[in-house]
Amino acid sequence: MRALASAVLAFESIVLALAIPVAISIYQVNGAVAGWVGGLLAISCLVVTALLRFSWAIYAGWLIQAAAIAAGFVIPAMFFLGAMFAALWWWALKLGRSAHPVPADEA
Template identity: 55%
Template sequence: MNYLFEVTPGKRRLCASVLGMEAIVVALTIPVAITINDVPVPLAVTVGIGLAVLCVVVTGMLKRPYAYIAGSVIQILAIATGFLVPAMFFLGLIFALLWITAIFVAHRVEGATKR
């Protein structure tokens, strides 16, 4: 269980990829929220840009173990954006699964290459 907080180059790369793609998807929810779901513009922009910027900031902090906790919180927030854009319940869940997979796969792959 200690490997969850162990920072390795492979883990950083995989998790950064997930957060980078997630930032794009979350930012693209802004026009959907405004035009299709009639979410007020200030709310849609604040949530969309705020979460996208948070993804980018945490991506830059992935050298530190606590950034993986912050990344996990981002996954919860991404799922919660489903209240503005219902499709984000599904997409947020997909990104959360990718996040978890990135952490565990990186550990397994790097553990196998150390042998």
Template identity: 55%
Template structure:
């Protein structure tokens, strides 16, 4: 797939989505604990782990498999909506941004190939 190549022209866009997503998912921790009475350890482990995973994935985007792994990460972040319902919406928004980055990456790769 053209969007997953190591020389992906959309790599900065992917990284921006992941870093912003890490911030949002980290901010879901206090919401889960104070507003929704979720156990602090569980919220910290799930949301904190996903935030760290987003940051790590932003650094690993030079590898061809990183876009596919980031897509799996998008699904996991949408699933945090079971802990913090607002994350269903926010996860879908970030998933749409991720899909847009894939689409733009393919268009840019095709333009570079010409």
């Protein structure tokens, strides 16, 4: 599960980082705001990727997905991209759990 979830968050961090210049040049968002918000989202993806060994990191990943979708209020394309990554996140968790079932005594 962690490998798939890590891949989703790693690619999402790239997309979120590339959304910064789009927000500045196309949507005329203040550079400082776009840099801080986009940068924090991208870095949080990488931090959560490193912390996926903890069970609470799954919930942090869901918060990142919600924040990426909410970024659509500034960059309308992020509604689609955020929803796509949220679907990939759900799929990675679902497929990862079915591929690596946890025994009942370890749950």
